Amino acid sequence: MTPVFRRRDKAGACGADDGTVIRLEQITKVFGEGTAQIAAVAGVDLEVRRGEFLAIMGPSGSGKSTLMNIIGCLDRPTAGRYCLDGRDVAKLDDDALADARRLAIGFVFQTFNLLPRLTALQNVELPMIYAGVGGRARRKRASDFLGMVGLAGRVTHRPNQLSGGERQRVAIARSLANEPSLLLADEPTGNLDSKSGAEIVTLLERLHTDGRTIVLITHEQDVAQHAERIVHLRDGRIVDDTARLDAAPEEGTP
Amino acid sequence: MNIWESVRMAFTALAANKGRSLLTILGVVIGVGAVIGMVAVGQGAREEVLGSVQGLGSNLIFAASAGDVPGGQPLSLEDAEAIADLPGVSRVAPEIGGPLTVSYRGETSRSSVSGVTPEYEQVRNATVALGRFISRSDVDRSARVAVIGLETADDLGTRELLGKKIDLGGVPFTVIGVLEPKGAAGPVNPDQTVLVPINTAITRLVGSDSLSGLSVEVGDADRMDDVSKAITRLLRQRHDLIEGAQDDFFVTTQVDILDAVGTITTVLTALLGGIAGISLVVGGIGIMNIMLVSVTERTREIGIRKAIGARRWDILAQFLVESVALSLFGGGIGIAIGFLMAIGAEPLLGFPGVVTPSAVVLAFAVSAGIGIFFGVYPAWKASRQDPIEALRYE
Ligand SMILES: Nc1ncnc2c1ncn2[C@@H]1O[C@H](COP(=O)(O)OP(=O)(O)OP(=O)(O)O)[C@@H](O)[C@H]1O
Ligand SMILES: [Mg+2]
Numbered sequence: 001m002t003p004v005f006r007r008r009d010k011a012g013a014c015g016a017d018d019g020t021v022i023r024l025e026q027i028t029k030v031f032g033e034g035t036a037q038i039a040a041v042a043g044v045d046l047e048v049r050r051g052e053f054l055a056i057m058g059p060s061g062s063g064k065s066t067l068m069n070i071i072g073c074l075d076r077p078t079a080g081r082y083c084l085d086g087r088d089v090a091k092l093d094d095d096a097l098a099d100a101r102r103l104a105i106g107f108v109f110q111t112f113n114l115l116p117r118l119t120a121l122q123n124v125e126l127p128m129i130y131a132g133v134g135g136r137a138r139r140k141r142a143s144d145f146l147g148m149v150g151l152a153g154r155v156t157h158r159p160n161q162l163s164g165g166e167r168q169r170v171a172i173a174r175s176l177a178n179e180p181s182l183l184l185a186d187e188p189t190g191n192l193d194s195k196s197g198a199e200i201v202t203l204l205e206r207l208h209t210d211g212r213t214i215v216l217i218t219h220e221q222d223v224a225q226h227a228e229r230i231v232h233l234r235d236g237r238i239v240d241d242t243a244r245l246d247a248a249p250e251e252g253t254p
Numbered sequence: 255m256n257i258w259e260s261v262r263m264a265f266t267a268l269a270a271n272k273g274r275s276l277l278t279i280l281g282v283v284i285g286v287g288a289v290i291g292m293v294a295v296g297q298g299a300r301e302e303v304l305g306s307v308q309g310l311g312s313n314l315i316f317a318a319s320a321g322d323v324p325g326g327q328p329l330s331l332e333d334a335e336a337i338a339d340l341p342g343v344s345r346v347a348p349e350i351g352g353p354l355t356v357s358y359r360g361e362t363s364r365s366s367v368s369g370v371t372p373e374y375e376q377v378r379n380a381t382v383a384l385g386r387f388i389s390r391s392d393v394d395r396s397a398r399v400a401v402i403g404l405e406t407a408d409d410l411g412t413r414e415l416l417g418k419k420i421d422l423g424g425v426p427f428t429v430i431g432v433l434e435p436k437g438a439a440g441p442v443n444p445d446q447t448v449l450v451p452i453n454t455a456i457t458r459l460v461g462s463d464s465l466s467g468l469s470v471e472v473g474d475a476d477r478m479d480d481v482s483k484a485i486t487r488l489l490r491q492r493h494d495l496i497e498g499a500q501d502d503f504f505v506t507t508q509v510d511i512l513d514a515v516g517t518i519t520t521v522l523t524a525l526l527g528g529i530a531g532i533s534l535v536v537g538g539i540g541i542m543n544i545m546l547v548s549v550t551e552r553t554r555e556i557g558i559r560k561a562i563g564a565r566r567w568d569i570l571a572q573f574l575v576e577s578v579a580l581s582l583f584g585g586g587i588g589i590a591i592g593f594l595m596a597i598g599a600e601p602l603l604g605f606p607g608v609v610t611p612s613a614v615v616l617a618f619a620v621s622a623g624i625g626i627f628f629g630v631y632p633a634w635k636a637s638r639q640d641p642i643e644a645l646r647y648e
Contacts, residue, residue, distance in 0.1 A: 113645060129256075
């Protein structure tokens with residue numbers, strides 16, 4: 001599994017080396033200026049252990065996606081400290097963040113964000129192109145991942161020739177392309193019927209069993225039930241943080 | 255990321271917008287085509303003029319009277335004979351005459367008519383195609399014979415003039431030879447000429463023995479400067495010029511003329527190329543314009559690419575390769591058009607344009623440079639986009 005950061009230097013070290021992958025300290029994200037200011041995330045403290053399967057729930061507009069963008073190194077918080085795998089993200093430059101996004105983090109966007117002119121296969125290939133994977137290996141891996149999400153027959157379709165659920169599954173396949181150790185999924189089952197949704201959940205559980213850390217945003221209680229821990233967000237704040245003892249048993253753990 | 259991946263991405267993007275890509279290329283096509291074509295015309299003019307100067311003969315020194323110097327003496331046949339005795343001089347060809355109307359059976363030609371000696375044939379590289387050249391005895395006898403250039407013959411309506419009598423300023427001359435054509439270039443057309451024995455010219459045509467000029471052939475090219483100085487010294491002495499008085503003659507070597515012609519045509523080529531270069535810059539600005547539009551249009555795409563881990567350099571390379579591909583493609587077509595212009599120049603200007611390999615290489619390098627120069631800013635702008643801002647762009 002790819003570590004979040006390859007080079008282990010002391011610069012920008014933060015947090016204790018205690019198996020915590022994500023450590024958020026008083027993270028705040030404010031949008032707008034003056035009287036129109038909204039704190040989409042308002043002082044969140046959160047720790048996620050390596051290999052944990054965490055679900056984030058909360059009403060629409062409670063700041064889940066905003067928080068996820070910060071965790072995924074896409075956006076920078078207005079205030080607070082974010083340590084990712086022992087590194088202070090605020091101290092990383094743009095290219096180091098790009099390295100993290102490319103190699104260590106798989107991100108499934110709520111709005112898919114596929115490139116409209118590329119086929120499903122090419123979309124899944126894209127992160128591997130940036131990671132320098134050769135053409136043949138890349139196409140093989142991309143079609144394997146598409147097969148894994150049940151889209152073996154749709155490789156040459158463009159996003160606008162796919163249903164919403166199919167696009168979502170292409171987005172999932174793409175997030176897995178570089179075998180990231182941290183998977184961030186913003187409502188990956190939002191557009192799926194319960195059967196395909198269940199398949200995706202099964203896939204996520206399998207990826208979790210392989211040792212990946214998974215953070216999942218969902219509105220659906222039965223999807224959240226598969227996580228080990230559920231965090232509830234309201235108005236940008238954590239209002240509930242419950243470890244689920246009856247979560248799907250983790251193999252190899254006593 | 256591998257550069258080939260950038261190239262592949264760039265071509266996919268350009269192919270997706272064919273019409274626009276082609277219109278953008280057009281600016282560079284015109285620019286490069288104009289530069290190549292204009293430089294080819296300049297080079298062609300240069301080779302043409304240099305060729306005709308060299309065609310005069312080799313290792314030549316020219317002397318002529320300065321004309322407007324008060325108290326100055328014209329060059330005389332005796333001056334020419336004295337120069338012939340200088341060390342290093344192999345032959346001297348004196349000349350006398352000027353433009354005159356030649357006629358034959360009612361047809362006329364305005365030609366340069368010169369009285370010459372037999373030395374003229376070797377010194378000035380004048381080859382006879384038909385008949386013979388003027389001989390020593392023609393000169394001694396003041397024979398009324400003439401050797402004519404092909405263009406004069408054409409003016410007179412026939413090339414079958416050997417043995418015929420032509421009329422020079424009211425005096426009949428028998429044609430004894432026709433000159434090999436040299437090709438027209440410069441102010442004097444070497445094919446529109448009539449040569450007669452020098453004594454005949456003095457007595458029958460000009461009425462004075464002032465030379466219009468003389469050509470000196472030097473045996474050893476390395477001695478050109480020495481000989482040219484010796485001629486100056488000799489002529490000053492013969493013309494009784496006191497120390498400090500102005501020369502009443504000119505002495506020029508063929509090398510001086512070649513240098514002067516070379517300089518003039520280089521300036522001409524640079525000027526033509528420079529004017530055409532302006533259109534190349536305009537073409538480059540066209541590329542920059544389209545790339546800026548393209549970067550704005552593709553903001554979301556840039557956001558997505560960055561979100562899945564593209565580095566700044568990856569984005570920069572992608573857009574830079576696009577602009578370089580556009581300009582190189584335009585440059586390639588432009589070079590082809592420049593070639594056509596060079597070929598098309600021949601019937602218009604009377605000489606072919608010359609496209610040198612260095613001009614082609616330079617055109618390619620300049621188009622690549624244009625692509626980079628005008629592509630860097632848009633590509634840099636693209637690479638600087640913030641991923642989350644770009645993803646939110648509608
Ligand atoms: N770029 C932005 N500018 C201004 N306000 C924003 C911006 N992005 C998000 N917001 C606001 O921040 C709040 C949280 O948005 P966010 O997208 O995080 O909600 P969410 O919990 O993901 O909701 P949903 O379940 O509907 O996806 C919302 O009120 C939203 O209007
Ligand atoms: Mg959301």
